[in-house]
Structures are given as C-alpha cells and as structure tokens.
Amino acid sequence: MRIESDFLRCPVCKGSLNEMEDGWRCASCGIDYPLCEGFPDLVPPSISDLKKSERSHYTDLIDFYLRGHEMWKGSPFYNHVHNEFLDDLRRLPAGSLILEVGCGLGSDGLKLLRSGYRLVETEIAPGSLREARRLHHDDGFGDSCAHLLADAENLPFAENTFDGALIVATLHHMPEPVCCLREIRRVLKPGGIFVIGTELNSWQFRTIFPVGKRFIQLVYRILGKGSYKAETVSEADDLTEGFSAKDLQAMFEAAGFSRLELKPAGYLAALVYFLAVLISGYIGRDLRLFPLESAALKVDALLERIKILAPYPWHWNALAYA
Ligand SMILES: [Zn+2]
Numbered sequence: 001m002r003i004e005s006d007f008l009r010c011p012v013c014k015g016s017l018n019e020m021e022d023g024w025r026c027a028s029c030g031i032d033y034p035l036c037e038g039f040p041d042l043v044p045p046s047i048s049d050l051k052k053s054e055r056s057h058y059t060d061l062i063d064f065y066l067r068g069h070e071m072w073k074g075s076p077f078y079n080h081v082h083n084e085f086l087d088d089l090r091r092l093p094a095g096s097l098i099l100e101v102g103c104g105l106g107s108d109g110l111k112l113l114r115s116g117y118r119l120v121e122t123e124i125a126p127g128s129l130r131e132a133r134r135l136h137h138d139d140g141f142g143d144s145c146a147h148l149l150a151d152a153e154n155l156p157f158a159e160n161t162f163d164g165a166l167i168v169a170t171l172h173h174m175p176e177p178v179c180c181l182r183e184i185r186r187v188l189k190p191g192g193i194f195v196i197g198t199e200l201n202s203w204q205f206r207t208i209f210p211v212g213k214r215f216i217q218l219v220y221r222i223l224g225k226g227s228y229k230a231e232t233v234s235e236a237d238d239l240t241e242g243f244s245a246k247d248l249q250a251m252f253e254a255a256g257f258s259r260l261e262l263k264p265a266g267y268l269a270a271l272v273y274f275l276a277v278l279i280s281g282y283i284g285r286d287l288r289l290f291p292l293e294s295a296a297l298k299v300d301a302l303l304e305r306i307k308i309l310a311p312y313p314w315h316w317n318a319l320a321y322a
Contacts, residue, residue: 001118001146003040007161011154012044033156037126039133041149042156050175050235051124051151057234058104059127064232066131068277069105071286077269077293082168084263085197085317086111089164092193096163101152101184102170106132108197113141120162122150153179157187164188168197169315172243173236181255188322194257196318198265202242203312232281245311248318257320264313267303269296271314 008017008024015028023034024042033042043055058065072078086108089098094116100109103121105128112119113136121136123129126149133147150156152167153176165184174180184194220226243251245262252260266273276289303309 001144003146003148007158008042008156009158011042011151011156036149037130039126039129039147039149043124043149043151044154047151048175053235054173055124055126058123058125061232062127062131065105065128069107071277071280071288073107074288074290075273075293076290076297077266077273080269080297081198081265081315081317082108082111084265085166085168085195088195088319089166089193090115092117092164097161098164098166099157099162099184099187101155101165101167101180102173103132104128104168106135108166108168109145110135110139110141113139113144117144119145121145121147122152122155124149124151153183155183155187159186160189161187162189162192164193164195166195166197169199171196171199172240173234178251178254181251181257185256185322190322192322194320194322196316198315198317199248200240200242200315201313202244202247204314205241243316245316248316252320257322259321261319263317263319264304264310265315265317266313267300267309269293269300272296274314
C-alpha cells in the first residue's frame with residue numbers, strides 16, 4: 001500500500017511532510033526523515049536511551065523472537081487470547097484502516113489482513129518490522145498494508161486518520177504510556193475502536209516475580225553458574241511493573257478515551273503457558289504443553305466468573321472508543 005504524504009505528519013512538530021527522493025522533510029521544522037531498509041524512518045532524531053535500547057534489542061535478538069514465535073503460534077492459550085482482542089476490532093467493516101503500534105513480528109497484523117482490513121504497521125525496531133513486512137508480503141498482502149518506523153509516543157500521522165488501532169504487549173515498553181495513548185486517540189477517527197492486547201497486570205510484580213528471581217539466582221549459585229542475567233529480556237521488560245485495572249482506567253481517562261472495557265486475559269492457562277516458555281528457555285528445547293493449556297482454558301472460563309478474582313488475571317485485554 002502506498003503511503004500518501006497527506007496522512008503523514010512530522011512526529012516532532014506535527015507539521016506536514018514533503019516527499020523527497022530518499023525520504024521526507026518536515027515543511028515546518030525542516031527535520032529530514034530518511035528511508036531505512038526501504039522503510040520510512042519517522043522516529044524523531046533524538047529519542048531516549050531506553051528507546052534506543054529497545055530499538056536495538058528487538059533488532060539484534062530477532063532470531064530468538066522468531067524461534068519463540070514458532071513455538072507460541074500453536075499455543076491454544078496464545079491463540080484464544082489473541083482472537084479475543086482481534087474479534088473486538090473485527091466489529092469494523094472490511095476495508096477499514098487499522099493502525100498497529102509496535103507490531104513486532106506482525107502475526108496479529110496478518111490475521112487482520114486475512115480478515116480484509118487495510119493495515120499500517122509501526123515499529124521502533126527495524127529488525128522486527130523487516131520480519132512483519134516479509135510475513136505480510138509473502139502472504140500476498142503487499143497492496144493492503146504499509147510498514148513504517150515510528151515512535152509510539154510521537155506518532156507520525158495526521159489526526160482522525162484511522163478507523164481502528166491496536167497495541168499488543170507493547171504499552172509497558174513506553175517510558176510515558178499516557179503519551180502513547182493520547183497519540184493513538186489523536187490519530188483515531190471519532191468513535192474509532194482501540195484495542196489493547198495482553199498487557200501485563202501488576203500484582204505479580206509485587207508478589208511472585210521478585211521471589212522467583214531470587215529463587216533462580218539461588219539455583220544458579222548452587223549450580224556454580226554465577227549470577228543469572230536474562231540476556232533475552234529487553235530493558236523496558238526488565239523495568240516494568242505492569243498495570244493494575246486502576247492504573248489502566250486512570251491512563252485511559254487521562255488520554256480522553258471513553259467506555260474502557262477491561263477483560264481478563266488468562267488465569268490458569270496463562271500460568272501453564274508461561275511455565276512452558278520459562279522452562280523451555282532454561283532447558284534449551286521447546287516444551288509444548290498444549291493439551292494441558294486447552295484443559296486450563298476450560299477452567300479459566302469458570303474463573304473469569306468469580307468476582308473476587310477479577311483484579312488478578314495475568315494480563316489484560318481492553319477495548320475503548322476514541
Ligand atoms: Zn517538524
């Protein structure tokens with residue numbers, strides 16, 4: 001899909017962009033945005049060290065994430081949770097224009113393209129965006145999608161551009177998540193659908209995660225392996241403390257969204273899934289517990305009805321309107 005200058009804006013000053021031979025130039029502030037590996041690179045020239053670190057992490061470790069995705073894509077839990085938030089976007093008529101912020105390897109985007117939507121994928125990491133573009137083009141969707149490098153807190157689009165937007169497991173990578181939500185609301189048309197997928201809840205960061213980290217450190221010391229350092233955890237993943245329901249409600253309100261609907265994304269099935277991913281990482285081969293996950297999903301359907309458990313899913317999906 002061709003990217004029209006009309007719907008692009010300078011991510012820094014929101015001025016119009018003029019298309020040049022090798023990129024774009026802001027008509028207001030004069031900043032040049034070059035092409036990077038054939039992608040419009042509309043990331044502001046000066047971004048924080050954390051964003052630079054995320055940009056290189058999700059480029060340098062791309063093979064690790066591709067291997068992980070090979071394992072996850074067959075997971076009943078993964079597919080169940082992802083289909084739930086994608087179905088919220090599927091309320092939009094076919095042909096609607098959807099923005100994905102932080103598209104990663106592009107697997108959710110592919111499902112939306114297969115459902116007949118037009119899609120704009122953004123990423124801060126060229127390595128991830130390259131894989132997303134390959135996935136979509138290999139499946140024959142080159143004409144209905146576009147891929148851009150962008151900073152989620154400074155989106156390079158005109159206001160009222162998109163019918164829908166999604167952000168999956170990405171909000172906790174932002175230094176200022178409310179900025180990102182405001183930007184998404186700005187570029188959505190009034191009444192546009194916004195979906196959050198699998199965003200981390202906060203309770204586990206105050207309870208089992210610190211205990212688990214200490215336990216792993218202890219095992220490493222006993223085994224004489226020295227101090228454990230997870231090379232495959234990005235800096236933002238290491239810093240995050242997740243979001244409680246209250247956190248998300250306050251953030252969405254501050255960003256001007258209406259009618260936020262939070263949905264639990266995994267209790268027991270999530271636990272089975274994450275233990276499998278964690279243990280697979282340690283033993284160096286894939287431990288697929290898919291039948292157990294399917295059984296746990298049936299238990300989750302019951303757990304979701306228990307009021308006292310409502311604040312404690314592992315993740316949140318959410319639906320809101322601009
Ligand atoms: Zn500008």
